[in-house]
Structure formats: structure tokens, C-alpha cells
Amino acid sequence: MKLTTSSLVNPRLRGHVLALATLSAIAMIAGSADARSMGGTTTTTTTTTTTMGTATTTTAAIPVLDARSTTLVVQQVNKTMHDGVNVPFWVFCANGMGGGGGCQLPSPTLQLGVGQTANIVLNMMMAPQEAAPYQGHTIHNHGMDVSQAEDGVPETGAAVLGDTYTYKVDSRYVGSHMYHCHVHTVKHLEMGMYGALIIKDTDSAGNLLNVINHGGPTYDYEWNMVLSAVDPAYHANNAVGDSTVFSDYNPKYYLINGNEGLSKTAVAQAFTAATGKKVAIRLVGTSSVNATFSIKNASGGSQSFTVYNDDGFALPAPQTVSSVTVSPGSNYDLIVTLPTTSSTWYPQVTYTSVRNGIAYGTVYTSLAF
Amino acid sequence: MKTYICLLGLLLGSAMPAYAASYNLYIAAGTHTINGAGGTTINVWGYTDNLSAGPMVPGPELASTENGSVTVTVHNNDTRPHNFVVLGVTTDTGSIVAGGSKIYTFTTPNAGVYLYADTLNSNVNREMGLYGALVVRAAGGAKVVWTGGPKYDFERVWITSDMDKPRWNDIASKGGTVNTSVYKPNYFMMNGMGGFDAMRDTNTTLVGSVGQYGLARIVNAGLFDESLHFHGNHMQVVMENGKRQVPSEWTDTINVKAGQTMLILYQIKFAKNVFPMHVHTAQMETSGGVYLNGVATLIIGQ
Numbered sequence: 042m043k044l045t046t047s048s049l050v051n052p053r054l055r056g057h058v059l060a061l062a063t064l065s066a067i068a069m070i071a072g073s074a075d076a077r078s079m080g081g082t083t084t085t086t087t088t089t090t091t092t093m094g095t096a097t098t099t100t101a102a103i104p105v106l107d108a109r110s111t112t113l114v115v116q117q118v119n120k121t122m123h124d125g126v127n128v129p130f131w132v133f134c135a136n137g138m139g140g141g142g143g144c145q146l147p148s149p150t151l152q153l154g155v156g157q158t159a160n161i162v163l164n165m166m167m168a169p170q171e172a173a174p175y176q177g178h179t180i181h182n183h184g185m186d187v188s189q190a191e192d193g194v195p196e197t198g199a200a201v202l203g204d205t206y207t208y209k210v211d212s213r214y215v216g217s218h219m220y221h222c223h224v225h226t227v228k229h230l231e232m233g234m235y236g237a238l239i240i241k242d243t244d245s246a247g248n249l250l251n252v253i254n255h256g257g258p259t260y261d262y263e264w265n266m267v268l269s270a271v272d273p274a275y276h277a278n279n280a281v282g283d284s285t286v287f288s289d290y291n292p293k294y295y296l297i298n299g300n301e302g303l304s305k306t307a308v309a310q311a312f313t314a315a316t317g318k319k320v321a322i323r324l325v326g327t328s329s330v331n332a333t334f335s336i337k338n339a340s341g342g343s344q345s346f347t348v349y350n351d352d353g354f355a356l357p358a359p360q361t362v363s364s365v366t367v368s369p370g371s372n373y374d375l376i377v378t379l380p381t382t383s384s385t386w387y388p389q390v391t392y393t394s395v396r397n398g399i400a401y402g403t404v405y406t407s408l409a410f
Numbered sequence: 411m412k413t414y415i416c417l418l419g420l421l422l423g424s425a426m427p428a429y430a431a432s433y434n435l436y437i438a439a440g441t442h443t444i445n446g447a448g449g450t451t452i453n454v455w456g457y458t459d460n461l462s463a464g465p466m467v468p469g470p471e472l473a474s475t476e477n478g479s480v481t482v483t484v485h486n487n488d489t490r491p492h493n494f495v496v497l498g499v500t501t502d503t504g505s506i507v508a509g510g511s512k513i514y515t516f517t518t519p520n521a522g523v524y525l526y527a528d529t530l531n532s533n534v535n536r537e538m539g540l541y542g543a544l545v546v547r548a549a550g551g552a553k554v555v556w557t558g559g560p561k562y563d564f565e566r567v568w569i570t571s572d573m574d575k576p577r578w579n580d581i582a583s584k585g586g587t588v589n590t591s592v593y594k595p596n597y598f599m600m601n602g603m604g605g606f607d608a609m610r611d612t613n614t615t616l617v618g619s620v621g622q623y624g625l626a627r628i629v630n631a632g633l634f635d636e637s638l639h640f641h642g643n644h645m646q647v648v649m650e651n652g653k654r655q656v657p658s659e660w661t662d663t664i665n666v667k668a669g670q671t672m673l674i675l676y677q678i679k680f681a682k683n684v685f686p687m688h689v690h691t692a693q694m695e696t697s698g699g700v701y702l703n704g705v706a707t708l709i710i711g712q
Binding site: 175181183184186188189192194196197213225226227228230231272275283284285286287288289290329330331351352353354355356357366368369370371395396 | 447448593594596633634635637639641642643644657658659660661662663664665668679680683684685686689690691692693695696697698699700701702
């Protein structure tokens with residue numbers, strides 16, 4: 042946490058926003074180092090220690106970082122889309138992964154247990170960035186309801202040239218959230234500076250539990266799906282600052298976990314689980330268009346699933362549905378129970394216009410069991 | 411201009427007085443200005459209760475109470491036909507001819523917030539600025555969302571909207587035909603303002619002491635769905651498009667669909683803290699591409 046009152050703050054807002062709060066009086070959330078810090082250990086499976094099954098995927102799994110002690114850097118990565126167009130992205134990645142080519146879209150998943158203290162460091166060394174007034178980056182822990190000092194919003198004083206984010210959450214937050222850069226968000230979110238932020242329930246010994254929410258059911262596998270869309274015009278080198286390019290949004294590519302998944306034979310991610318098990322699917326809505334999730338079986342029929350959480354908070358009652366729409370900035374957690382006979386299902390997301398719901402495109406994944 | 415008539419003791423001596431509100435609205439063409447970087451002056455059509463001030467975007471707030479009676483006399487001072495519909499409340503979608511007027515009388519049985527708008531011309535008239543909010547409060551003046559419903563300490567009305575200046579407003583204001591199949595709004599407003607103004611406007615910002623509940627009565631008068639993200643705390647959705655949400659759902663981002671409404675309760679969590687509340691959809695955060703001069707305001711803990 043580091044607040045600034047200098048020129049790092051958007052000068053158009055500094056006068057009235059900063060006057061509203063006595064920044065020096067803002068209390069920090071207690072931030073002592075957690076004795077169980079894993080030192081930024083990276084795991085690359087999609088399951089955690091207490092799950093029964095180990096999922097396999099055909100695409101590189103998104104790294105899961107322990108938010109108790111993690112240092113993130115920002116790197117540019119380039120992706121070649123299905124039409125051959127090369128699009129640059131900015132992503133957060135674990136310190137040390139950039140040089141080895143380990144950075145990818147989306148940014149790593151951050152994971153934190155209830156009662157644990159997050160200690161997330163943003164290291165701006167060599168980070169690609171814009172010029173003033175939108176230089177630098179922050180981490181906004183979207184949905185954590187942290188204080189202004191930890192919120193990562195430059196217009197209310199957040200440092201943009203490197204910072205540490207420290208916070209704790211209670212058991213209401215067990216579920217899916219997201220983190221993203223909050224500098225010139227219209228540009229930086231689109232550029233890929235987003236990832237899943239998962240809060241796990243803990244037992245009395247501090248072990249992470251595989252329950253969908255506090256007091257909720259267990260699951261056997263978990264599958265994070267970060268949903269995003271791409272307007273390549275926003276990614277152009279000259280799309281910086283206050284530009285009219287940001288007054289319109291024309292998405293051209295649609296992603297789950299950074300992959301296009303244009304058909305059932307070219308999926309964004311192939312997930313394999315055992316029959317009869319329960320798979321938790323976490324939908325993290327970072328796109329700027331609406332996204333409707335559904336599951337189709339091998340015959341094309343809809344499979345129902347049960348939604349437990351909205352924005353990481355338990356619903357008043359779980360809802361069994363055949364689709365759920367994730368609006369920009371929203372998250373949902375659901376569980377689907379697999380049959381006892383083998384088959385392949387196709388979880389998929391159809392991205393739709395915020396004007397009239399007309400479909401732009403569908404991204405397919407597969408779930409074999 | 412509104413007048414209230416207190417209709418006392420219609421039934422029993424102990425009965426709560428029912429209020430009747432009467433309004434005159436005038437439809438006029440004119441301009442509307444979004445201030446600050448990226449802002450502009452846009453040709454609009456709007457409702458107003460002050461002829462000398464020109465069209466208001468959004469139109470004047472109409473107020474009533476549960477089981478209240480409202481009379482709105484709408485004078486069409488424009489050169490085109492228009493109408494006045496309170497979505498979910500009134501059903502007369504017939505037009506008011508240019509130069510004509512029409513009287514609408516209706517009751518408001520359910521507390522909440524409602525969108526009133528001109529529904530003619532394939533949404534062009536609404537997009538041009540002909541919209542506003544009807545607020546229906548609990549009877550008796552209690553600060554509850556509805557009688558017997560959840561309490562609040564302070565309230566705001568948020569009307570979000572969008573305008574496509576080159577393709578809709580510039581064309582329609584000159585009598586041209588808008589190609590409604592193409593809509594690429596480049597201005598996004600909170601209570602008719604860009605974010606720079608809406609973050610200072612004391613009728614818009616959520617300001618309260620720790621523990622207090624702010625009620626935001628949200629009307630999406632635009633043609634784009636609004637995905638609004640609140641910093642600093644989760645909130646409870648207590649009403650969605652007129653339907654009470656009991657028990658309510660906790661969330662940090664709500665999707666207020668085009669033409670629909672939502673009521674949320676937000677509890678102030680931090681003293682001396684300032685947070686943004688903003689749309690989470692790329693271009694809708696801007697005016698003409700200028701960041702944060704779109705749909706945004708502030709949440710301020712005192």
C-alpha cells in the first residue's frame with residue numbers, strides 16, 4: 042500500500058477526489074508476514090491438494106499462485122489469432138517467469154485462504170506501459186472490498202510504479218473473484234491485465250478446502266474459466282491516452298483462458314475428469330461484452346448445472362439452470378455432476394452484444410469423463 | 411412544477427394519508443452539454459418542467475408513494491409526435507401530436523423506481539433524451555425500500571444512458587432518418603453527466619457514515635446494458651425491474667439491462683475512504699474516448 046498525492050494522480054481528478062479523504066489518515070489493514078508463506082510457489086495443475094482427482098488438459102494450465110506471498114511483474118506477450126493477426130497483450134506473471142517465456146494470457150490465478158493475509162507485490166521492472174497521465178500499473182483486487190489504500194485506483198491515490206497489496210477476507214468471500222490493473226482501465230483491462238482471484242475456505246489447521254462456499258458442498262475438480270474478448274484496435278501501439286478509439290468497442294476475438302476455441306474439434310481447453318464426480322466451474326467475467334455459459338452434451342442437448350455463488354458470495358439459494366450470463370466484471374461459481382457412464386460434454390460461452398443480446402461468437406471447451 | 415394534494419382520511423381515521431402528485435412536462439428540442447475533457451454539446455429532445463431552461467436530460471424526477479395517485483400533463487412543444495410511458499406502470503403508447511397535450515393519470519401501488527420515456531420511433535426518441543425516473547417511496551415517509559421492507563439511511567437516483575452523437579442525434583435532430591441497425595454510442599452518462607461531473611455531484615455520489623445504508627435507485631435509460639461495479643463493499647440487490655428480491659443477493663457488480671431498473675443497498679464500510687462506482691464495460695467508461703468521463707461516480711465514507 043502506497044498512496045501518492047503527486048503528479049501520479051490523474052490531474053483532472055486530483056483536485057476534487059483527493060480532497061474528499063485525508064489520505065494520510067487511512068489505516069492499513071494489518072499486514073504482518075504470514076508464517077506459512079510459500080514464497081510465491083507456483084503450481085500448474087488445476088486441482089488443489091485435497092481433491093480426489095487430477096484433471097488433465099491439452100493446453101498449458103494457468104499457474105496458480107499463493108497470494109500470501111507473490112510478486113507479479115508485467116510483460117508483453119503476443120498471440121497469433123486464428124486469422125493470422127498478431128495481437129499484443131500485457132499480462133501479469135510471476136516474477137521470474139517472464140525471461141523463460143512463461144507469461145501467458147490470462148494472468149496467473151491468485152489463491153488465498155480465509156483468514157490468511159494476502160501479500161501481493163507488483164514489481165514494475167521493465168513493465169510495458171503508457172505515458173502520463175496513464176503511466177504505470179496497479180492491481181485492483183476486484184471484489185475483495187479492501188480499503189482505499191489497497192484498492193489500486195490511481196485516481197484515489199494508488200501508487201502506479203510498484204506497490205504491495207495486503208488484505209484478509211472472511212468466509213463470506215469463499216468463491217471466485219478477479220484482479221486486474223486499474224490504470225486507464227479501458228485500455229489496460231482489455232490488454233490482458235486480468236486473472237482469477239479465488240478465495241478458499243480453510244479448516245482449523247489452515248488447510249484449503251474444496252468447498253464451493255462456506256458451508257456449501259464439496260467438489261472433486263475445479264476448472265477456472267477466465268472469459269474475455271478482444272478488440273484489436275485497443276491493442277494497437279498508437280491506442281494510448283485519451284483516444285477516440287476507446288469510444289467504441291468492436292470485439293473480433295473471443296476467448297476462454299486465452300484461447301479461441303472455435304469449434305468442438307478445436308476447443309479452448311480440454312478437461313478430463315472421472316465419471317460420477319463433481320466439477321466446480323468458476324466463471325470470471327473480464328470481457329467488455331456479456332457472456333452466456335452453457336453445457337451441451339454429445340448430442341447437443343443442454344445439461345443443467347447448479348450455480349452457488351455470484352461475485353464470490355453465496356446465493357440465497359443455489360439455482361439449477363441450463364445457462365448463466367456473466368456480465369462485464371461479474372463472477373459465478375457452479376457445480377456440474379458428471380454421469381456414471383463415459384461421454385464428452387462441451388461447456389461453452391457465447392459472447393453477446395450489450396445492446397440487444399445478439400451473439401458475436403461461441404468459444405468451446407470439452408469435458409471428457 | 412408539481413403540486414401535492416393530501417387526501418386525508420378517506421377510509422378510517424387511522425388510515426395513512428394518500429398523496430396525489432400533479433406534474434406538467436413539456437417536450438422540447440435543444441442541446442445538452444457533457445462537461446470536461448471529451449465532452450461535447452449534443453442535439454437532444456427532452457422533457458422539462460421549466461420551459462425557459464430547455465430540455466432536461468434526464469427529465470425531471472417524478473415522485474409518488476405507495477398507493478399514490480399521479481397526474482402528468484405532457485405538452486408536446488416539439489414538431490414531431492411523441493409520447494409518455496412509465497414502463498411497467500402506464501399502458502397508453504399513443505402519440506401526442508406536435509403542439510398537442512395529453513393528461514396521464516395513474517396509481518403507483520408498488521414502491522421502487524420506474525423509467526418513463528418516449529417509446530416511439532424505434533427507440534430513437536428515448537435515445538435522444540426523452541427519459542426520466544418516477545420514484546415511488548414507501549407510504550408515510552419511512553426510509554424503507556417498501557413498507558415492511560429493508561431500511562436505508564440515504565438514497566440516490568441514478569439514471570444511466572448513452573448517445574450516438576454522429577449516427578443518431580446529429581441525424582434525428584435535423585429531421586433525417588436514423589439507421590437504427592447501427593448504434594455505436596460515444597457518450598455515456600450518469601444522471602446526464604459525464605463521470606467527471608458525476609463524481610462531484612452531491613445528488614449522485616453515495617456519501618455516508620460507516621454502517622449507514624445507501625439506497626441507489628438505478629434506471630438504465632440507455633440502449634446498452636450497464637454492468638456497474640462497486641468498490642469498497644459488496645451490496646444487496648433488493649429489487650430488480652420492479653420485482654422485490656427477498657432474500658436479496660449479494661454482489662459487487664450488477665447488470666442493469668437496457669430499459670430496466672434495479673434497487674441496491676450499499677453499506678458504507680470505511681471512514682475517510684473514497685471509492686469509484688463505475689461501469690465495467692470498456693467504452694462506456696468514457697466520453698468520446700476520455701477515460702472516467704463516462705458512467706462513474708464516487709462512494710465516500712465520512
